[in-house]
Amino acid sequence: MSATGLNHLSIGSTDIERSVRFYESLFGMERIPTYNFGFRTQYLRCGDQQIHVFQLPDSVPRFQHFAINVDDFMQVYERASAEGLLDDAFGNAVNEMPDGSVQMYLRDPGGNLVEVNWPDAATLDASRIKEWKKLAERHEQRGENLEATLYHNRRQAS
Numbered sequence: 001m002s003a004t005g006l007n008h009l010s011i012g013s014t015d016i017e018r019s020v021r022f023y024e025s026l027f028g029m030e031r032i033p034t035y036n037f038g039f040r041t042q043y044l045r046c047g048d049q050q051i052h053v054f055q056l057p058d059s060v061p062r063f064q065h066f067a068i069n070v071d072d073f074m075q076v077y078e079r080a081s082a083e084g085l086l087d088d089a090f091g092n093a094v095n096e097m098p099d100g101s102v103q104m105y106l107r108d109p110g111g112n113l114v115e116v117n118w119p120d121a122a123t124l125d126a127s128r129i130k131e132w133k134k135l136a137e138r139h140e141q142r143g144e145n146l147e148a149t150l151y152h153n154r155r156q157a158s
Contacts, residue, residue, distance in 0.1 A: 006049055007049070007050070008043075008049060008050035008051065008052050009049075009050075009051050009052070009066045010051075010052040010053075010054060011051065011052070011053055011054075011066070011108070011110060011112045012053075012054060012055070012056055012058045012110055012112070013053050013054070013055050013108075013109065013110030013112075014055065014057075014110060014111075015055070015109060015110070016040045016041075016042060016053055016054070016055040018109040018110075019053050019108055019109045019110045020042050020044065020053055022108050022109050023044050023046075023051065023053070023108070024044070026076060026079060026080070027046070027068065027070065027076070029044040029045055029046050029051065030044065030045045031043070031044060031045075032044065032045050032050070034052075037054070039054060039055060039056055040054065040055040041053070041054045041055070042054075046068060047069075051066075053110070062089055062113070063089055063090070063113065064112075064113065065089075065105070065112070065113035065114060065115050066112075066114065066115065067103070067114075067115035067116070067117050067150070068114065068115070068116060068117065069116075069117050069118075069119075070116055070117075070118070073102065073104070073116065073118040073124060074124060074125070074128070076104070076116055077094070077104060077116075077129060080104070080106045080116075081131075085106040085107055085108075086104070086105065086106050086131060087105045087106055087107045087113060088105070088131075089105060089113055090105060091138060092131060092133045092138065093105050093106070093131040094129050094131040094132045094133070095132075095133055095134070095135045096121045096126070096132065096133070096134045096135065097121075097135055097148075097149075097150065098135065098136055098141045098145065098146050098148070099148065099149045099150070099151075100119075100120055100121050100122065101117060101118060101119050101120070101121065101149065101150045101151060102117070102118040102121050102124065103115055103116070103117055103150070104116040104117075104118075117150050119150075119151050
């Protein structure tokens with residue numbers, strides 16, 4: 001028996017409408033039919049996956065996060081930067097990874113940490129992103145670290 005894929009991710013919010021609007025406006029997610037659990041919940045379509053936003057009095061961990069791919073990294077960066085949403089919980093808000101992918105961290109209105117991924121740093125203008133840093137310049141990468149990737153379908157350089 002093995003997992004066949006991610007079905008959905010559930011996140012908390014203290015203001016569900018504000019959080020849902022955030023995901024709709026910044027990432028183009030759409031509301032989809034939602035079960036009634038006896039508390040406020042809204043499902044959102046995220047590509048072929050779902051994000052479930054629920055409103056309960058839970059606290060949000062500082063480092064726990066989920067990651068999404070986007071079709072326009074610069075547009076998301078520019079909006080997140082302008083709205084003061086970037087977060088440096090992991091030491092920096094925008095990181096170029098050793099495999100050439102890029103990670104950006106931001107906080108949603110519910111306090112959830114969201115990682116935004118992009119597959120190819122070479123397709124972005126790093127000079128327009130003041131927070132841009134190479135992970136390898138902050139933390140040594142060796143051995144297995146250099147084989148890591150956020151994109152399993154990417155062919156590794158030898």
